[in-house]
Amino acid sequence: MRRAVLAVGLVVLSAFLAAVLFAGSPDRLPAGTTVAGFDVGGLEIAGATQALERRFDRLQRTPVRFVAGGRTFSYTASQLGVRQDWQGAVRSAAEAGGGFAPLRGLKRVQTRLFGTDVVPHVQAYPSVVRFAVDGVADAVDRPAVDAGLVRRGLRIAYTPARAGLRLDRARASATIVSALASLERGAPVRLPVSRTEPKVRREQLAEAALAARTAVSAPVTLQVGETRFRLPRWRLAQLLELPRGGETRVGLGGPKARQWLASLKSSVDLAPRDATFRVVSGGIELVPSRPGRTLDVAAARAAVEKAMLSGTSRVASVATSTTDPARTTAEAKAMGITGIVGSYTTTYGGTPGRLHNVQLVANLIDGALVAPGARFSFNETTGERNAAKGFEEAPVIINGELENGIGGGVCQVSTTVFNAAFEAGLSIEKRTNHALYISHYPLGRDATVNYPDLDLVFRNDTNRWILVRTFVGSGSLTVNLYGAPTGRRVETETAPLEVVGKVPWKRIDDDTMFKGQKVVEQFGAPPRRTSVTRRVYAPDGTLMYDTTWSSYYVGEPTVVRLGTKPRPKPVEPERPTTTAADEPEAPADTTVRRGTVPQTPRP
Known part of the structure; x- marks a missing residue:
């Protein structure tokens, strides 16, 4: 131990x-x-x-x-x-x-x-x-490539699958830093790379290859209603979408197919056409309506694909839907528009802006339809006349004076519409005369408008529709009212144009002229008035309307320019040795810019 x-x-x-x-x-x-x-x-x-x-x-x-x-x-x-x-x-x-x-x-x-x-x-x-x-x-890095199908002309072939490579970035970063931190330098360092396998291999595409070969094996007949189209093999080959991106399906698709379907829709689609009316020599005729037609693109694609992938039935019937017009032929016939009930023509001229405005506003009311018992409003039909709608500056009457403004020339059209309704014997509910007398309009039968306060309104007092049509020529405007001829008789009495006052006078001081000098810039016109009486008789002689429209036109001033500049003092001459008779004093200077009584420019 x-x-x-x-x-x-x-x-x-x-x-x-x-x-x-x-x-x-x-x-x-x-x-x-x-x-x-x-x-x-x-x-x-x-x-x-x-x-x-x-x-x-x-x-x-x-x-x-x-x-x-x-x-x-x-x-x-x-x-x-x-x-x-x-x-x-x-x-x-x-x-x-x-x-x-x-x-x-x-x-x-x-x-x-x-x-x-x-x-x-x-x-x-x-x-x-x-x-x-x-x-x-x-x-x-190299992505894996799936096996696929490729078209070479009308032949369908395989493309092989291929494995891919992918670098493991996290492990590669650590490997690179570790190798560079080492105190040894020797053999190359291998970085971690993994292999990626394709999703689709050749054997998985056998069924798709058979379907693709069937698709281009024979033409396909496309039937749209009574129309038949033939799709040849080369066209079917263009429309064929082969498998890609891991898919194994064959069908109709791709950019070429989308383009073809859009073209097919464009050729098949037909917009509906409303029944309308066409002016012919001596009257008007009915233009029948036409239903619209719309291609169902999704259904068309499915039908064509089914036919092209079929080995027996290679006919594709494409369905379309019908769109009804807003106004059918029967509805247009029931409107009873068969002839002219009223018409009037006025002549016009003026600045380019005025001519443009006449044509523009005439187009805005052209084709207006007025139902039985309904009112035609000039302002509601045209809307506001402004620069945004394309109206230009032209002479227009503002506060009794002629100035430039947007829409000058519109009253040419409103006056023509008024006279067409006047001659048709229709009920006229709103009409306003111009502030100034305009000689080229029919006496007492002018009609001014101003959005939104001054309007021209007539009522369709017939039992049929009225169609408003305008016809613009190089220097004339015609407004026709079409409907069912009424047989009314219109009698008119127009009072003479009467002067009811003195010519107004307007003074303008001018400091460029000497005192005592006077220039007449413009001769004016006196205020005037007139009236028009219209009697409308039914076909049986019954008096329907007895209406008088009175028109008062303000005077246009005579414009006189007076000098306000002081005269220079005269230089006194030397006194003569003999006495001379006194000479009379010279009268003050007066200049007259001669003119005639003005005719108001066309507003």
Whole structure:
């Protein structure tokens, strides 16, 4: 027993002495210590750090070759900003072999026997590393290619499947940084690349290939109503969409098919046409309505695809839908528009703007329809006459004076409409004469309008519709009212144009003329009035209307320009030696710009 205890004691003592013997200096790293695979055993801490730094400095610009997908790429540590914390690694190695002498000795014995490698902390520029990895991926990555079908003329062939490659970017980044941080440069480093398999292989396309060959095997007949179209094989080949993107289906599709379907719709579609009326020599005739037709594109595509994929029935019947017109032929006949019930023509001229406005507003009322018992309103039919609608400036009467304004010339049309309704014997509910007398309009039968306050309104008091048509010539305007001829008789009495006052006078002071000088700029006209009485008789002689329209026209002033500039003082001549008779004083200067009593320009 004592011998055993003694033996154990000797062993412990021997171990203690060995630990003390191998403890060494705490300022030196234990033998068997490596940092990043580099032997630093026995070196002082500062010396080991310097040795590592010198070693890495020599390798910073030495490239490391990387291999991926059969391609080689080279990078250096300095390019990617790779750097290690050598001082921290050495300090960690020292701490692993440190402590009190006996304990330190035991640790160092273990390090000497089994070795210790310290991996330093590594840093790099993340964006630069990412850029490098992206470059490798761009060169290496290759998507898998599915097996497919291709058309060569009218022949359908297979395209082979092909596996793809994909770089594992996360693992590749770590591998590149680790290799550049190493203190060794040797064989190329392989980067992690995985293989990607195609989704569709040739055997999966056998059914699609058979369908594609059937599609182009014979023509297809397309039937739209009574019309038949023939789609030849080459056209069917253009419309055929072969499998792609992992699909295995064959059908009608693709840009060519969409273009063809749009063209088919354009040729098949027919807009509905309302029944309308056409002016002919001596009257008017009915133009029948026509129903519309619309192609159902989705149904047409399905029908053609079904026929082209069929080996037996290669006829595609395409359905269309019918669109009814807003006014049928029967409805138009029931309107009873068979002839002219009233017509009037006026002549016109003036500035280009006025001529343009006459044509524009005539087009706005052309084709207006007035139901039995309904009112025709000039303002409601044309809407506001403004520049946005294309109206231009022309002479127009504003507050009893002739000025330029938007829409000058519109009253030419309203006056013509009034007279057409007047001659038709229709009920006229609103009419206003112009402020100034206009000689080229029928006496007392002019009609002015101004949106929205002054309107021209007549009522269709017949039992049939009335159609308003306008016809604009180079210098004349005709308005016809078409409906069912009424047989009414219209008698008219027009009172003479009567002067009811003096010509107004307007003075304008002119400081460019001397006092006493006078110029007549414009001769005016007196205020005048007239009236028109219309009696309308039914075919049986019954008096329907006995209406008088009175018109009052304001006077147009004579405009006189008077000088206000003082005259210069006369220079007195030298007195003669003999007495001369007194000469009479010269009269004041008067100038008259001669003219005639004005005819108001056409508004």
